[in-house]
Amino acid sequence: MPQGRLKFGEGKISGYVSIFLSLLSFFAVFCFKFPEWLTSPEFREVYTGESMMMLLTATIIASFFFALLSFMLSKQKKWALIGLVICTVTIFIGGFRVQGRSVEKTNWHLGLDWLLLDLLLMAVIFVPIEMVFPKNSKQTKFHEEWRTDLVYFVVSHLFIQFFGAITQQPAKLFFGWMGLSGLHQWVQNLPFVIELLFAFFITDLFQYWAHRFFHSHHYLWRFHSVHHSTKNMDWLAGSRTHFVDIFVTRSMAFIPLYVFGFSEITFNTYIVFMAIHAVLIHANTRINFGFLKYIIATPQYHHWHHCEDPRYYGKNFATIFPFIDKIFGTYYLPGNQWPEGTGLHEAYYPKGYLKQMIYPFTKSPFDSDLKMEDRTKR
Numbered sequence: 001m002p003q004g005r006l007k008f009g010e011g012k013i014s015g016y017v018s019i020f021l022s023l024l025s026f027f028a029v030f031c032f033k034f035p036e037w038l039t040s041p042e043f044r045e046v047y048t049g050e051s052m053m054m055l056l057t058a059t060i061i062a063s064f065f066f067a068l069l070s071f072m073l074s075k076q077k078k079w080a081l082i083g084l085v086i087c088t089v090t091i092f093i094g095g096f097r098v099q100g101r102s103v104e105k106t107n108w109h110l111g112l113d114w115l116l117l118d119l120l121l122m123a124v125i126f127v128p129i130e131m132v133f134p135k136n137s138k139q140t141k142f143h144e145e146w147r148t149d150l151v152y153f154v155v156s157h158l159f160i161q162f163f164g165a166i167t168q169q170p171a172k173l174f175f176g177w178m179g180l181s182g183l184h185q186w187v188q189n190l191p192f193v194i195e196l197l198f199a200f201f202i203t204d205l206f207q208y209w210a211h212r213f214f215h216s217h218h219y220l221w222r223f224h225s226v227h228h229s230t231k232n233m234d235w236l237a238g239s240r241t242h243f244v245d246i247f248v249t250r251s252m253a254f255i256p257l258y259v260f261g262f263s264e265i266t267f268n269t270y271i272v273f274m275a276i277h278a279v280l281i282h283a284n285t286r287i288n289f290g291f292l293k294y295i296i297a298t299p300q301y302h303h304w305h306h307c308e309d310p311r312y313y314g315k316n317f318a319t320i321f322p323f324i325d326k327i328f329g330t331y332y333l334p335g336n337q338w339p340e341g342t343g344l345h346e347a348y349y350p351k352g353y354l355k356q357m358i359y360p361f362t363k364s365p366f367d368s369d370l371k372m373e374d375r376t377k378r
């Protein structure tokens with residue numbers, strides 16, 4: 001693995017792009033072959049088999065193109081070669097021949113389609129941004145924990161059905177018995193922009209308190225601190241979130257969505273916005289969004305939440321709206337300054353996804369459980 005940052009013109013970037021795209025295509029073929037088990041019904045309603053076939057064809061061709069580019073630019077031919085081999089295998093197993101077909105709903109499925117599409121979309125948006133406008137220009141994509149972060153990304157996407165089902169349970173359990181259809185109707189009759197802003201605000205408010213709760217209770221902090229353990233903030237780093245953290249925080253955010261019964265378009269806009277925005281605020285980019293940074297959370301804002309220096313712990317809990325932190329006295333955004341480092345002080349974590357999953361249940365990553373609260377007084 002390369003130690004330093006990749007440079008343009010060496011043929012390595014194109015080589016990696018080729019391998020990345022060929023791997024996506026390879027797995028996509030299986031989505032076409034076994035859609036009952038590998039694609040999500042909610043997602044199948046959004047795309048058509050035909051559009052996905054076109055995307056697959058384009059991805060294979062792009063992968064070939066980048067392999068060729070790498071071959072011409074680089075003295076080392078292995079990257080191009082790996083891309084070419086995976087591409088060839090993909091075509092061999094039906095990359096250009098597969099077709100979408102009608103699918104019978106099954107009891108369980110993996111979200112491989114969601115994983116591949118989101119991975120492609122996020123990489124297309126954020127990899128160029130991080131290359132051209134990096135915050136930390138010395139940081140490489142292939143830092144020591146990128147594989148672990150990728151595993152977090154893969155797991156939370158593949159098991160989307162499971163995560164979706166469990167996050168809905170608390171809301172249904174506590175509020176399912178209420179007659180809420182009158183309220184739903186009223187909310188859905190609001191003008192779209194008002195309804196959307198209200199949805200963003202109310203979910204962020206719930207999310208704020210769930211998040212702050214994770215910071216202020218010793219046992220819960222063990223789980224959430226996994227998310228804070230990243231020293232290398234980038235577009236994949238936000239995925240590093242413990243299962244318990246995902247369950248509680250998402251369940252909390254789902255409660256207002258359930259109770260107010262927002263319209264489908266509002267709900268879907270919220271999901272898409274959150275999927276992109278949550279990645280953005282962790283990204284390694286100095287883009288600062290001008291005055292918008294006072295209205296909506298930006299990378300600078302959330303990087304301060306991840307600041308390594310304990311003096312700045314307990315700031316910027318909101319995910320979308322900084323004014324929520326203003327209201328509750330946890331806002332911190334000093335001009336154009338950025339935190340010097342991100343991560344945790346004096347914390348120990350085992351390496352790897354599975355170990356990090358199990359560890360906080362029985363052990364604390366900190367020498368003293370009190371450290372966090374002592375310093376933040378909350």
Ligand SMILES: [Zn+2]
Nearest residue numbers: 211215224305
């Ligand atoms: Zn946090």
Ligand SMILES: [Zn+2]
Nearest residue numbers: 227238282302
């Ligand atoms: Zn974060």
